[in-house]
Amino acid sequence: MQGNHLRNSLQFCVADIAISFLFDDALSRLMETDQPSEVQDDMEIRVHVEPAPKPKIQDILFDSGQTWALYQSHGKYVLQNDSLNANSRPNRVVIMESDFRSGDMYLTEDSLHKDFFSDPLGYPLNQILMVLLLSRTKGVIFHACGIDDDGSGYLFLGYSGDGKSTMAKLWFENRATILNDDRMVIREKGGEFWMYGTPWHGDFKEWSSQGIPIEKMFFLHRGKGNAAVPKGGADAVSMILARSFPPLWDEAGMAYTVDFCHRMVSKVPCYQLSFSPDRNVIEFVRGVTS
16 A cells, blocks of 8 residues: 555455555545455555646547546546536546556545445446556456356347347346346456456346356347357457457557457357347257357
């Protein structure tokens, strides 16, 4: 930890990527208990309940136009939960060192919502910061539903409306573990590709933070009946990349993400899956082979 006055901390961990938030005495008193660390920190963020300084914008990396923006200032990265074109000042700003090992978060008192200590960054900064950390050769976030079927890991990738939450409900009724129905982190571990659940779920609210190797992955596709078409090569890479959260602002991060997708489809069997929204799809998926 940095700073003797920061005595309490909270660790936010997804897919073994850990961010520790360091609180001063005033915020510490609002915490019910200290939270023990689960894994070694990837990043430490010092939290300040005060207006953020106004760094000079030197290079705009990305501006969503609505909910967040990322830019560089004096060698540091600045992430805020508002567009640079907004009339009001953002109520959450994170200023990160260039190595992404530490930083400072500034927030206004009115942004201390009831769920602050379970998710200090809030949406969308929580997911954007995770994309930033993962893009440093740690993994990729995908639009996907992850299922642990008694030790068999199935990844269902899809856009909104493709059936990820429907798939989660069907497998849940069959006593499978739902890792998440909308956001999955994939990491390479010991020569295998592991999927991890995240707290950022869709319509289906059951989720698990556990990880499991991916046995098969499916690109959800609207169609009639249960059918699986094998996919591979550039076609599969294009499909999986289109369902990722890529760091569009970072050339090196994008190169890593594309290479990650190439390696992933070369090791994990891929299929385009159309399915009927009933339990018959479960046995169908279990029986799919190349």
